[in-house]
Amino acid sequence: MSEKYDAIIVGGGHNGLVCAAYLAKAGRQVLVLEKRHILGGAACSEEIYPGFTYSVCSYVVSLLRPQIIRDLQLSRFGLHVLPLESTFTPYPDGRSLMRSANPDVTRQEIARFSAKDADVYPLFGKAMGQLARFAKPIIDEKAPDPMSYRPAELMQLLKMGKRFRDLGDDLALLQYKLTTMSAVDFLSEWFETDELIAPMSCSGIIGTMLGVKSPGTAYVLLHHYMGEIDGSSRSWGFARGGTGAISMAIARSAEHFGAEIRTNAGVANIKVKNGTAQGVVLENGDEIDAKIVISGAEPRLTFLGLVGEKELPDDFVTQLKRYKLRGSSGKVNLALDRFPDFVARPGSGMHMRGDISIAPNTDYLERAYDDAKYGDFSQKPFMNIVFPTLMDRDMAPPGKHVMSIFVQYAPYHIKEGPSHWPEKREAFGDAVIDTLSEYCPTLKDSILHRQVLTPWDLEQEFGLTEGNIFHGELSLEQLLFQRPASGWAQYKTPIRKLWLCSSGAHPGGGVMGAPGQLAAKEILMGGAC
């Protein structure tokens, strides 16, 4: 069979599409195969209930790389990112805290809890900004291989080492602490108010099966500050039309550059002969060959599911089996008849135009984690909420609203076994609504439709193995040169002509697009296709 395509990309999620667009832009013949009826993978928008558009899974633009927006001309293809104005935290006792982009407002808000913390907050931001500048190149470059003797690898490591040393003793120690400590311990060195530490700490646990007091959860705090130094390109925000609009813009860009994209085209397996990828076999039996195959799917699914154990070296299989996925979150999307008032601060003002955290104190968050640790969903979960309709009126009929609720913890491994999730789905949804009703008593009466996604659903519907939204825990031993396996962290795989471009590769999950871009860069540099 002749090879019509230079590259086939398995999975039309945002990383697959980014990789496709870069390869197409470089003149390659690219085919993207997506199993679902729509593109975007977990970054999709769907009209689940008539008239209401949900960002079904992923709900914010998180660190979408500015160079991708630029290179792929995403604004031209319809991407419009609206800023998230604030982070609002209501407390059960009726108090509340809003941290906004306006430093004076934030200062006044924090000062109601602690004058000292209000003073420290900007200093903390400044220190984190400095660290973010240090860390930023790490997400925009492939991970260096510390065990390689190749000059290019050594140079990259030396450069990283030099930049680390240039931070000076104090900042270098702070960077080390940030990488190793728990979010709460790290923040407690700066702040005294638990009501402030709690909502700040939860950015460290999103998507992971860890608690805010588990070592290694602090470093994600940096992501927020990285967004700030990305500047006007607004890498944190909300996409007009929902998260799917990002994927659609990337897809249009890829098509503009000549990529071919097919939906309803699930890949059954990747054809491998003599340790070399030949092409793919579709679920309908069709075979398509290409010079190379690039997987945008999660690594364990890619290798153990689509390639097969017998084609792979033993130590690689061992590493894949050890690779921790352990999804820990679920999602509830609501269609609302009217805007629900939060008792702590009614109305749909500024404080509702950002994200809302249900994270009243650190013990609350730890208890939510404890439930999950022993195989239950949290009775009182941590939640991160967005009302997209306050920023984008087109996502619901006039006067109606969409409420997007990210919920943690919903562990994939419940004690009854993951396949029992469907029986618990509604109870899980009820726990979410009941908890929210404590803050928002009118919520129940305004619900027109409720979509509950458990980690089991995320796996079955979106191919997120074990429901892990990042294609693998973002724990220290699964980052950088160990993502997804040590020795195989530079998008190459043990199968010749098979590459990985998913969130299971460096630098990991979130709607960043970086793995897709970096994979494309490596593929093109090595002349693989």
Add this chain to the structure above:
Amino acid sequence: MSQAVVIGGGPNGLAAAIVLSDAGHDVTVFEARDEMGGRCHILGDTAGVQPWALKALGINLERDSAEPLHHATSGTLVTVDDAVTGVAAWRAEVARFTGLIASLSSAPPPDIRQDAPMFALLGPAFAGLKLGRAGALELARIGPLCAEDWLDEWGIPRSAQAALCAPALHGTWMGPRSPTSALAVLFHTALSSQPIKGGMAALLTALTARAQALGVTVETASKVVDIQVTDGAVSGVSLADGRFVESTVVLSTVGPKSTLLELVSAKSLPLGTEAFVTHVRTRGVVAVMKCQVSAPIFGGASHVVVTDDTMSLERAFDDAKHRRLPASPALDVYQQDGQVSVLAFGAPFDLEGGWTDEAKATLKATLFEVLSAYIDTGLIEESTVWTPADLSEDFGLDGGHLFHGEFALDQFLSFRPHPSLARYQTTIGGLFLGGAGMHPSGTFTLGQGVLAAQSV
């Protein structure tokens, strides 16, 4: 002969005094309690006492042939040895890293500060290279893991896992499901060999005898209340009884926090020191019960871990984490000649509502109840319980933490307790730190006192 003062007459204080005396110092040890020995009276695990440390002290002690660890679970006593699934293979894996860990632990930690000479890092780098590519990568992978995940990989049953983890967790603020707890278990296991014959009592006797032979002056019931600093250097110490003892060398084996925040006046500390010393984490998670038994318990086993599995160990940690009274603490029991030390994991320092007499009585009742599933508690003749708050009060342990500071990635090696203090010499001239809050950490090693005194 130059005068040197050692604060604290615990194992590290005595060790430091011996090394200093050997080097020609005229040494006085001040111990706040009525008897010497400090933590020797509460800890039971001597397997981690480093042979190189004893050699440096000129002490020769016999070791017991490594007795298998016993584990009491669901009412029965089982032996955790190489016959248990996965244990032999896992121990072989630990042995791969033992050389590196032992070499890191037998010397002062490398100076990682920017103005330190780069060659300081050559030693550890070389030791690391000896591991080879695969070994180094594997160590980088294991370090951040949860202990349970790591031991699961070796197929070790979770009941036996608990026995292997529990003793290592005393020095941390973690459960077996906390990331980096694998590193704590790795360090603890790699640094442990056979226990000392005669246990802690034999060790204390040997230390005391050696110190005496060298002419070390030992003063009990003499609490140091102030370290006098003049022009950036120590000039002496004040005692609770009002005496002032002149000395230009002071080696403190109480915690870094107590030493620098309580004994040294704030105005003598260099700018910024107070802030980072305050941040040293010392949250105690262990209560201790010492008792005499009229007949051997647990069939005379010298070391028994009482907890069902890693899940119950994790639940015990949860109690400490949430500042609750431990409902079912994990017990580490050491037995020697009718003396029993019970280390109860899961007891918080800062119990919600405080450690009232009532709370302490409840804790004691819980300990008896847990033990009664395995032993005839009528054999316990005399018993004393120390809550973490008592340990802080009576033994001067910062935060009631058995090791003066939690073992954590940011509080071990060159980071213990902080990069600018890790090499025992503080920023105050003549003031050295040599207690358990210093490197090497991971278990009871006796290495801190020796290395600190050697650095004087």
